[in-house]
Amino acid sequence: MTIEINNLHKKFGKNKVLKGVDLSIDQGRIYAILGPNGSGKTTLIKSILGMVIPEKGNISVLNSPIKKDWKYRKKIDYLPQIANFPPNIKVKELIRMIKDLRNSPSEEASLISLFGIQTFLDKKLSTLSGGTKQKVNIVLTFMFDSPLIILDEPTTGLDPKALICLKGLIQNEKAKGKTILITSHIMQFVEEMADEILYLLEGEIYFKGTVGILMEQTGQHDFEHAIAALTSTENHA
Amino acid sequence: MVCQGTWAKTWTICPTCEHSSIKQTIQEANAHDTLLIQKGTYREFEILVDKPLVIKGINYPIVDGEKKGEIFRITSDSVTLDGLFIINVGVSYTKDNAAIRVVQSKNFSIQNMVLEQLFFGIYLEKSSHGKVYHNRIIGDAVDEYNSGNGIQLWYSSDVEVRKNHVQGTRDGIYLEFSDRITITDNVSMDNLRYGLHFMFSNNDIYTNNTFENNGAGVAVMFSKFITMKNNTFRKNWGTAAYGMLLKEINDAEISDNTFEENTIGINIEGSNRIKYINNDFVGNGWAIRVVGACYTNSFKGNNFLYNSFDISYNSKLNDNVFEGNFWSSYTGYDLDKDGVGDVPYRPVKLFSYVVNRTPETIVLLRSLFMDIIDFSERVSPVFTPDNLKDAQPLMKIRP
Amino acid sequence: MLKILKYSFYDLIRSRWSYVYFLFYLTLGFVLLFLNNDVSKAVITMMNVIIVLIPLIGTIFGVMYYYNSREFTELLLAQPVKRSSIFLGQFFGVAGSLTLSLILGLGIPFLLYGLMRSNAIFDFSLLLVTGAFLTFIFVGLSFLIAISNENKIKGFGYAVLLWLFLAVIYDGLFLMSLIVFEEYPLDTFSLIATALNPIDLSRILILLKLDISALLGYTGAIFKKFFGTQLGFVVSMAILLFWTIWPVLGLRYKANRKDF
Numbered sequence: 001m002t003i004e005i006n007n008l009h010k011k012f013g014k015n016k017v018l019k020g021v022d023l024s025i026d027q028g029r030i031y032a033i034l035g036p037n038g039s040g041k042t043t044l045i046k047s048i049l050g051m052v053i054p055e056k057g058n059i060s061v062l063n064s065p066i067k068k069d070w071k072y073r074k075k076i077d078y079l080p081q082i083a084n085f086p087p088n089i090k091v092k093e094l095i096r097m098i099k100d101l102r103n104s105p106s107e108e109a110s111l112i113s114l115f116g117i118q119t120f121l122d123k124k125l126s127t128l129s130g131g132t133k134q135k136v137n138i139v140l141t142f143m144f145d146s147p148l149i150i151l152d153e154p155t156t157g158l159d160p161k162a163l164i165c166l167k168g169l170i171q172n173e174k175a176k177g178k179t180i181l182i183t184s185h186i187m188q189f190v191e192e193m194a195d196e197i198l199y200l201l202e203g204e205i206y207f208k209g210t211v212g213i214l215m216e217q218t219g220q221h222d223f224e225h226a227i228a229a230l231t232s233t234e235n236h237a
Numbered sequence: 238m239v240c241q242g243t244w245a246k247t248w249t250i251c252p253t254c255e256h257s258s259i260k261q262t263i264q265e266a267n268a269h270d271t272l273l274i275q276k277g278t279y280r281e282f283e284i285l286v287d288k289p290l291v292i293k294g295i296n297y298p299i300v301d302g303e304k305k306g307e308i309f310r311i312t313s314d315s316v317t318l319d320g321l322f323i324i325n326v327g328v329s330y331t332k333d334n335a336a337i338r339v340v341q342s343k344n345f346s347i348q349n350m351v352l353e354q355l356f357f358g359i360y361l362e363k364s365s366h367g368k369v370y371h372n373r374i375i376g377d378a379v380d381e382y383n384s385g386n387g388i389q390l391w392y393s394s395d396v397e398v399r400k401n402h403v404q405g406t407r408d409g410i411y412l413e414f415s416d417r418i419t420i421t422d423n424v425s426m427d428n429l430r431y432g433l434h435f436m437f438s439n440n441d442i443y444t445n446n447t448f449e450n451n452g453a454g455v456a457v458m459f460s461k462f463i464t465m466k467n468n469t470f471r472k473n474w475g476t477a478a479y480g481m482l483l484k485e486i487n488d489a490e491i492s493d494n495t496f497e498e499n500t501i502g503i504n505i506e507g508s509n510r511i512k513y514i515n516n517d518f519v520g521n522g523w524a525i526r527v528v529g530a531c532y533t534n535s536f537k538g539n540n541f542l543y544n545s546f547d548i549s550y551n552s553k554l555n556d557n558v559f560e561g562n563f564w565s566s567y568t569g570y571d572l573d574k575d576g577v578g579d580v581p582y583r584p585v586k587l588f589s590y591v592v593n594r595t596p597e598t599i600v601l602l603r604s605l606f607m608d609i610i611d612f613s614e615r616v617s618p619v620f621t622p623d624n625l626k627d628a629q630p631l632m633k634i635r636p
Numbered sequence: 637m638l639k640i641l642k643y644s645f646y647d648l649i650r651s652r653w654s655y656v657y658f659l660f661y662l663t664l665g666f667v668l669l670f671l672n673n674d675v676s677k678a679v680i681t682m683m684n685v686i687i688v689l690i691p692l693i694g695t696i697f698g699v700m701y702y703y704n705s706r707e708f709t710e711l712l713l714a715q716p717v718k719r720s721s722i723f724l725g726q727f728f729g730v731a732g733s734l735t736l737s738l739i740l741g742l743g744i745p746f747l748l749y750g751l752m753r754s755n756a757i758f759d760f761s762l763l764l765v766t767g768a769f770l771t772f773i774f775v776g777l778s779f780l781i782a783i784s785n786e787n788k789i790k791g792f793g794y795a796v797l798l799w800l801f802l803a804v805i806y807d808g809l810f811l812m813s814l815i816v817f818e819e820y821p822l823d824t825f826s827l828i829a830t831a832l833n834p835i836d837l838s839r840i841l842i843l844l845k846l847d848i849s850a851l852l853g854y855t856g857a858i859f860k861k862f863f864g865t866q867l868g869f870v871v872s873m874a875i876l877l878f879w880t881i882w883p884v885l886g887l888r889y890k891a892n893r894k895d896f
Contacts (some may be wrong), residue, residue, distance in 0.1 A: 001808040010895075012895070046895070046896065049714050050713075050719075051710070051713045051714065051895070051896040052895040052896065053893060053895055070716060070717065070718045070719065071716055072716075073714065073715060073716040073717075074716035076714075080710065080711065080714060084706070084707025084708075084710055084711065085707060085711065086647060086705060086708035086711075087691055087705060087710070088647055088650065088651060089647065097643055098711075098715065100639060100641075101712070101715050101716075101717060101718060102715060125698070180645075275833065288871040341662060371889060457844075472851055475850055476850050476852070476853050476856060476857055477853070478850065500850045500851060521850070522850060523851075545848070545851060591811070591815070594815070594818065595814050595815050595818040595822075596854060596855060597814050597818075597822040597823065597826050597855050598811055598814050598815070599851065599852050599853060599855050599856065600826050600830055600836075600852065600855055600856075600859065601685060601807055601810065601811055602838065602843065602848075603683070603685075603687075603808070603839060603843065603848075604807045604835075604836065604839060604853060605687070605688050605803050606802055606803075606804045606805075606807035606808050606811070607807070607811075609804065610808075616822065
């Protein structure tokens with residue numbers, strides 16, 4: 001078990017975002033975390049990363065509880081949703097800095113050429129376009145070799161070529177036996193990549209299962225409609 | 238004239254001569270004789286000069302009192318003391334032993350003397366019409382209670398004190414009940430108490446003196462008609478120090494003096510009808526501090542430069558006139574270009590008013606809050622006397 | 637933490653504002669020394685500037701840096717780095733670079749002027765020490781305010797208000813209470829009230845070392861009697877240290893509990 005979550009609660013002010021999430025994530029699979037806006041996807045991911053501190057509940061990553069721990073993050077590669085980088089430093093320096101902070105072996109060279117960002121290495125981050133920033137973001141995430149990868153909206157701003165590269169990368173990592181969590185609004189991407197769907201609704205896990213089971217349960221033929229149906233069945237009930 | 242010349246005799250005194258004692262030679266000498274004292278050391282004290290004589294040292298012979306008591310005592314008129322080096326006056330707690338004491342005499346002249354290791358230096362007692370000229374008095378006073386004054390005048394009058402240098406005594410120059418004294422071109426410094434001190438003395442003039450680094454520069458108390466001109470008061474710095482202290486002084490004139498880097502330039506207490514004209518107040522803590530009732534004083538043509546406080550006042554009442562002074566912190570303008578600022582200057586800061594009321598508030602000195610408050614008070618006075626202002630502040634410094 | 641400190645520090649010393657700050661002090665130092673030629677007077681003027689400006693600049697710089705580096709912070713939070721290290725590293729980076737600007741900016745002109753040969757060296761080093769303390773104190777306080785307020789405008793407002801309180805309002809209240817209670821002995825009260833506010837404490841510490849302390853008169857003598865002793869010096873340093881440490885502890889406490 002890569003991640004084990006029990007009875008996770010979190011509220012911001014009066015707004016209860018997570019209301020008792022129970023979840024277990026197995027090794028070597030790709031999970032897509034879906035749900036409408038404000039359903040708690042990002043909060044869940046940030047809880048796993050320790051950026052959000054839950055009121056109640058336990059999270060274990062790789063069989064050890066994460067409370068008051070920070071070293072476990074060494075085993076997670078995280079791609080944040082919006083690439084907010086310090087504006088004053090150069091791409092090269094950012095890569096060197098993250099390497100320095102993590103202090104683990106990395107292979108950024110191949111990734112840099114894969115996404116074709118060699119020419120941007122000496123530019124300041126504030127001068128980059130959204131798509132280029134996202135590419136840098138992806139390089140920073142995939143250059144380490146960690147057993148758990150969390151991708152928050154990885155496709156944002158990518159051109160088709162880069163998207164293909166990204167998919168290849170994800171498959172590649174999966175083949176190495178890594179566990180991958182993805183959130184995305186691009187259903188096609190999810191359908192293509194995910195082994196299993198986690199559907200969050202109003203702070204709870206509303207559905208967990210493979211794409212096949214989802215189709216079966218909702219009686220829909222295409223994935224996008226199946227997801228939409230998940231919400232509407234709830235409304236019927 | 239010729240007759241007198243033949244009668245007057247000159248005596249030569251030296252340690253190896255026939256006459257080796259000053260005291261004895263004076264006894265043998267006749268009135269109007271001259272005693273020449275050659276270089277050497279003479280261990281004598283209580284030397285009584287009771288007839289008119291000229292006693293003159295050649296190459297500064299040393300008269301060593303060996304701390305046994307008073308050294309010269311002059312009781313006759315027309316005595317001249319010249320060019321002696323007197324040391325070791327006896328310190329006493331019951332008698333004011335002096336290096337030279339002049340008692341009830343006239344027409345004396347004490348000049349070119351050097352006095353060291355003394356208690357009192359030159360003490361004039363009920364004497365008049367003499368002069369104290371070009372002496373050097375160097376004390377090493379540490380405590381007030383066992384030190385004496387450099388030059389003291391007691392019930393004396395019409396004396397000229399000129400070109401003396403007094404340092405390291407209790408009061409450099411002290412006048413008590415002494416009238417018509419002229420004090421000129423002296424330097425009085427590093428004294429424990431005052432550089433110059435007047436008590437109950439009237440019609441005196443002091444000009445061109447320098448008072449530096451004394452406990453307090455000059456104290457003028459309970460006296461009338463004193464003229465103070467062209468003096469320099471410098472670096473009288475300490476928690477209770479000032480350049481000049483005026484206490485119960487009436488009808489004086491203070492002009493063309495320089496007050497520089499004193500904690501308080503002039504501290505005025507109960508003094509009336511005084512003219513302050515053309516003085517320079519530079520870099521003092523308080524340039525002028527008025528304590529107690531002072532009436533009909535006028536301040537004209539003075540330069541107030543970079544003082545922490547220009548004027549401090551402890552009442553809301555003002556009967557004094559400020560006119561045509563230059564204030565370095567004046568920020569007004571002169572549209573008609575007549576050299577006089579168009580808006581009046583208010584020299585009393587609110588802070589100095591507050592400090593007068595509650596002395597502890599001084600701890601807020603140089604805080605941002607006080608600067609802001611001072612500024613607003615200057616714009617629209619609420620607490621400080623409304624008529625305390627210089628309606629004709631100069632735009633340029635008076636040269 | 638040292639790595640974060642290093643990056644914050646590099647980030648800052650390359651930013652324009654550090655240069656502006658550094659050049660400001662450099663100019664101030666040169667102007668005061670070479671136009672006026674009197675070290676002790678220069679120290680007084682510099683004290684006035686330092687007492688007002690350092691807290692203000694520390695506050696504004698601290699708040700601005702915190703809010704501007706939120707992205708960087710979020711990037712770091714996902715990395716295997718201890719939470720408190722991130723914030724403490726940034727805090728020390730900001731406070732350190734400001735202090736460096738101060739010390740170099742004032743130090744260079746003074747060194748060139750020949751401070752070493754002058755006996756104002758002690759006054760000067762005291763100036764720098766209190767300046768450094770004030771920088772750390774106010775950067776710390778502003779970080780604490782910023783981390784407690786997600787809203788930039790609010791955080792900025794509170795921080796400036798805090799500066800205003802300690803630099804101005806506090807003295808106003810102090811003055812009023814001195815006047816209201818003027819019938820009572822006030823020495824101990826004013827001693828304590830001064831010591832409690834780091835700005836007032838720094839001001840008095842420097843003032844007492846200067847000739848101008850003679851203006852403080854009787855009250856000043858009491859202050860001198862206290863601050864002039866070894867104990868007084870230790871106590872005042874301890875108070876400044878306390879003011880430096882508690883915002884940092886608060887920052888650590890908040891950092892460990894905050895959601896991002």
